[in-house]
Amino acid sequence: MKNKYYPKIIEDYIKNIWNLYNKNNINKNKNNNNYYSILLPPPNMTGNIHIGHILQYFIVDFYIRFNKMLGKKTLSILGIDHAGISTQILIEKKILNENKDINLLIKNTLNFKKNIKFKLINDLNNIGVLIDNKNKIRFTLDKHYQYSVNKIFSTLYYDGLIYKNNKIINWDIKLKTVIPDLEIINKKKIDYIWYIKYYFVNSEIKDKFIVISTTKPETIFADSAIAINKNDIRYNKYIGEKVLVPIINRIITIIHSDEVIINHESGCIKVSPSNSFNDYKIALKNNLKIIKIFDNNFIIKDFFEIYDLNNNLIYTEECPNIFKKLDIISLKKNILNFLINNNYIFNKKYKIINVKYNSRNMSKIEPYITNQWYIKTNNISKIAINLVKNKRILFFPKKYEKIYFNWLNKIEDWCISRQIWWGHKIPIWYNKNIIYSGINEKDIRKKFNIPKNTKLIQEKSVLDTWFSSSIWSFVSLGWPNNINKLIKYYPHNLVISGFDIIFFWISRMIMISSYIFRKNSYLNLPFKNIYITGLITDKNGNKISKTKNNIINYLDILNTNIKNKEYLGIDSLRISLLSLNSTCKYINFNEKLILTYNKFCNKIWNVLYFIISKIDFNIIKYSFYLKKIVLSKKKIYINNINLYNNWIIDKLNTILSIYNNLTKNYRLDILIKYIYNFIYIDISRYYIEFIKNKIKIKNKIINNYILFYLLDTIIKILHPIVPFITEKINIDILLKLKINNINNNLLINNKFPNIIFDIKKDCNNIINILLYIIKEIGKLNRNIIVYIKKKKIFYNIIKININKIICNKIDIKFLLLEKIEKDFIINY
Template identity: 35%
Template sequence: MIKSESQKNMQNTFNQNNFPKSFEPSDIENKWYKEWSEKGYFKTQEQPDTQKRESYSIQFPPPNVTGTLHMGHAFNQTIMDCLIRYNRMLGKDIVFIPGTDHAGIATQIVVERQLENKNLSRELIGKEKFIKEVWEWKKKSGNVITDQIKRLGISANWEREYFTMDEGMSIGVIETFITLYNQGLIYRGKRLVNWDPKLLTAVSDLEVEMEEIDGYMWYIQYPIVEDLGDIKNITIATTRPETIFADNALCVHPLDKRYNHLVGKYVYVPLTNRKIPIISDDFVDMEFGTGCVKITSAHDFNDYQCALRNNLPTISIFTKEAHLNSNVPEKYQGLERYEARKIVVEDLKNINLLLKIENHKTTQPKGDRSGVVLEPMLTDQWFLATTKIAPNNSINPGKSISEVALEVVENNQIKFYPEHWKNTYKQWLINIQDWCISRQLWWGHQIPAWYSDTGEIFVAHNEEEAYKNAKLSGYEGFLRRDDDVLDTWFSSALIPFTTMGWPENTSDLQKYLPSSVIITGFDIIFFWIARMVMLTKHITGKIPFRNIYIHGLIRDSEGKKMSKSKGNTLDPIDLIDGITLENLIKKRTFGLINPKQANTIEKNTKKEFPNGIKGFGTDALRFTMASYATLGRDINFDIKRCEGYRNFCNKIWNATRFVLLNIEDIDINLSIDTVENQNLSFADKWIISSLQNVIIDVNNAYDEYRFDNIANLIYKFIWDEFCDWYLEIAKVQMQNTFTKDEQNATKITLLNVLGNILKLLHPIMPYITEELWQKVSVYFRDDSQENLSSIVMQSYPKADKSKIDVNIEKEFLELKSQIDAVRALRGAMNLSPAEKVPLLAKGNIEKLKRNSPYIIHFAKLSTIEIVEKLPLIESPVQIIGDTYLMLNIKVDLNKELLRLEKEHAKILNEITKSNIKLNNKEFKQNAPKEIVAKEINRLEIFQLNINNINEQIEKLRKMII
């Protein structure tokens, strides 16, 4: 198709515009994100029913509304958006659902601290006003992280954005709770839980951090009640002497002969007159301590289970703040637990019941939010039964929610990438305990349960329904609503279906559940992934997602975990925009009280970033993240990578500038298919063939979630093949020694390959590719395609296998080798780049004639003379296959012999490596056929080279003699 006059004018106008010499990301990022949003490119594209497309959906792992963007978010968001942009370009029906989590404990802590700054507290202002304060805070500051995520170029359906406390989400949470309660899977009971005495709430087992400390083992004697002659006491070993007031038994192993005669006897609890029995249970370790332990069922998880097995009573001795309560002697009442420990130990010494104290390494549980030591506490909580089978469940009859969650992974309905996380997931589900889903907080989804004065529970959608249900049961008095809220992870676990409009049977629920993939770190496999699988499958009968991509932690360049206390954190926005050294130090030391720590962080920051951090732009950061995305590995983040990929952006920018400045006179349809084959040079065919291989390999890498391979494949093709080789070849082919048709074919090839490069690169680098596409696409669009002007809406490149030419690629590899060989000769002779020298060449005359213009250009030669026989002169020679290349200058024969022997050893090494690869069954079975063919070609050339070098070495040796 001949281009219209209007298009020609557009081309000419464009080419006369000033094209900046370097890429400045800040100039284009805000412009294009605003443009994409206003044009609605991220919205779900409605299509007629006759054009039904495959759906592709991803849901955010919702970041806490309290948070700001960190490196883990930047990595996660980059990977998700790469997949979304790629699949959008494949023409799929895209839904990318963003959202934030209300983060119960974290948000409540933030708002409480703000109140403290005003000399207020939540207790002082009351629950209603406190909740209002939280919503006000969320309105003003809670969307910061969303705005920062947009800075990463995330192409989400922002019109679908959710917050886990929104009305629609709340409806789904309440409906799920009621459904599970009516099935008997949610129940209320008094159980031992991890209690946070600072936050005054139960916390999940998964929110407990075990810390190893240097502690003590106290050996305490318990007086025996009966007169047993010489045996007056029995000794136990404990790490918690302050809990003796909660003891309800001493326990020994049934097979421990040392204590068999004491089982059934009684002892006095020291410092009290209370008697407790000696029992036996096989959970006791006979080798630990004295082999006799005290059972403190209200404050130890193992003891609690022992007490249940042996029908022992429980005595709770701690208040919610972890102070001793009225169940202990008056002297100790009100004491903080560690203060009580000191006094108890001293009092035991005074009455000669403390036998000894030993140093002992132990572990203590800490809350991951508060940092305080948790206390096992017997409280009334709500639980979700994970191994119980619901009698009236029609969706998954005869199976518990944990069984179903195991089954869908076992049968590969859901797949893990990398696969080894599947075993971790399975082990946790096999050993799962009932989930404590209630929290003693004010901020969160309040549990939809009401209590009568007589203790009856009425679970309902609202208060009106609760009173109605109570009346039907015969109760007409006052109802009190449960004060507790649900664990944040409960509402998060429902995201796969509540974001789709459940409990309504919406079209979204039918089309986009299950979602295509979930992207997350390994640290929330249990918190979130497993719970989503359990509840989504149980409630809807569907799996929540088909694939799970698990990535590692982002660490600093030395492999250390990033933390504020270490001062080694990096803010993705600083990497995008840049930050001065002074402001970076302020940010890293902000809030530190310890001056020594602040000084160390300041010193390390000055050493690492003496000039602050230069802004690299979003594209460079995204490409860095993709290049690091190797399955199953933690990431040691080195800022130098960002710098390297910022240079990569400049490379692409300058390549585009070169192409556009050299194609002004193109006036025909630019499809490669329309160019007559004889007008395409073998170099044109080579870059076209190479492009098809890259497209195939990149598509395969997307299927396998190998973003590192995607980044590396595209980088290598652009930098090495297109820029370093083909652009230089194009300079040769656009000279007058080539015909107009050949020159035009080269220009068309340049433009088509560049257009495909931009589309290949777009999912990872959206901004620079859009900016350049606007300059390039004028050559591709006609006047009717204005609505498809954005690269966002372009089709992803599809490989044309008919254009893959293994022989052409082999011939071009020979050309590369010839050019490299001549460059090596120049290097060996220490010739300056400005010094052009003649070359003598012997080999296939037709190929040498074809290759000569390129060799002259790349190797800085004056001329090439093709000869039938090389003269016997003292000049350096390189041998590539059946081609001999000789610089037409004199040389020291001994030095030339040494050079050839080194080359001989180098090629032998390459032959060994190639043979190892080709003899590897996995390589031959799993590698693309094109890659295997390339390796075979390389080996053939190496083997030919080694034979010819041997011949040349022999000649030189004879000449030297």
């Protein structure tokens, strides 16, 4: 028996074995047509994988190992996302390239990607994730992926699903690009809300002016109306009246809108459609003019541009000279000075407001109207909704369906263009007013018969990273050029994701793939099951992320045994994370839990090597009898099995019977609780104590096989959970059996165990009664000794009338116990 569990030694040894024997052999000897594949979001190329990624990789590896042991050909789709904006920010910081030599930046970015890819492979090997070297780690900006992206874009464009239009979006002032909602954070800030007088054009009106409230006086030049609520008795008499915009004296109309809250501040707002999402909605409903006052640097224009809702320029207005060339911050200051000095301010008061920032670079975000590319989502979102409603795609946990439906039921057209240099360039080429789309310029010239001397100019913008991510499910399998894997593994059995990207990734994959494969009723969904994991938070409850600078590095955890400063082991981390992943949205990661599961791994180690020490491998050695008893798929009833073996096999059968159900429902946390109790209580506390005391064995051969069956089954059911320990024990068993073909007998190449023993349920009552007695006695202090057939088992308790305890607690006497089974007598 091994005296000590040393996880680092075990891991190094097993990693060498896996690398040596299992390279390119993930699906070796799998000749059936039973396929299983898993999809997960590829991590961004902007940094190392963190504890949140590792949780998902452990789940993937659990299901790959488990299904491989079920005899299936398995595939996990591993890759790296080019992470457009995040990567651009990172590279620009590293290189500090003020002139932005795009070619130099792209070259350095691709070199950076190579290092990240190597690091990812190394990390995955380090944490024991199976990697099929024949299945390359994909990159969402490689040549094949670019071809696929361009092909899909072109298809959607000519099918009328992609269009270009002027709409209001979130604009990063520093990067000068559209920013998606997911990458925006709100920060609270104390500011003033300003009450500003707008004078009526009609001098006969008694009140002379109406007071609006705003936190953004800097957008006053973009005002195209004043809005009130029609039910507000203070103001509804003024609906239709004209007022003058301060400073520039533009005449605008007072309108009514349900967007205005009667008792909120003054109950009267200015409507600046080009600089407010809410105001833009009001403009669309009331056919208001759109007045653009800022350029894309958010410096005020010399001439304001007034457009209708169809983006037709109607006329321009000159900006007052004193405000020209000002940026938005200086503009606010100067406008307020003018308003204050000219008695336009009615009141002001402090207010806590939310200010939007890009989470990647903390640049301020402003609403801005600009010409961007969009995907129409109305029809494809309905298809995506129905695939889940009709249970062709299932959510686990089911509660996340509501988030999915809520988002898709209120979905707007998807802005897919970004004004950055890193990403998929939009495959659009212009010839004056003519627009072409295709794989590349050569393809377009050939397809549309465009002569070489006709100049084509490609669109400068790149695609939203989520666009390329939305086709990950099938492009990662080789579509469109190579569909061998697609035929076998598509749709995927499972996709794993956090709840925060259900809309941004999951729903878009379903929408795009269901449209691309709409003519094939089997392939028109990307996956069958969606497993939503909790998001790991730090001790303060904050989501683990690079932007929050609270990344938990798995190596730091494993090398930090709080008491002894020992290496805790990948298996300890793995089982800790799997045990935490329940149906909760957030997982509060406590590093002390790894210490608990490190002790559990140590217990597994000691228990299984103790069982090994009790087995006579000269009897085993893979004889015909072993194959008949242990490896048979048929259930076997053994008359000569003793009581404690009968009882432990019943416990093991319970684990086997719930294993499939819990894995199908993705409740690994519950499965681990069952296994934890089985190892700690059933095996260690009771069964080991039985066999320690060398109770007389009637049939040594059968008991050897039972012990071996128990050992063999336990390492197999534990293998997807703690692969390093179990593989090491498995190899030691093979060596004891003098089996040299390690590769074919690695645990992933073994069949997952079935229930093969029928047990005597009535016999278990005897053990259960005995254990109940022991538990009741164990509640007392420890001075009296309990014996079975005069062999000491494990409890010392105080001297007391045990008969009385037994009679009161379980209504049974020793005499009755003796009648049930003569072998069991308690003396004290």
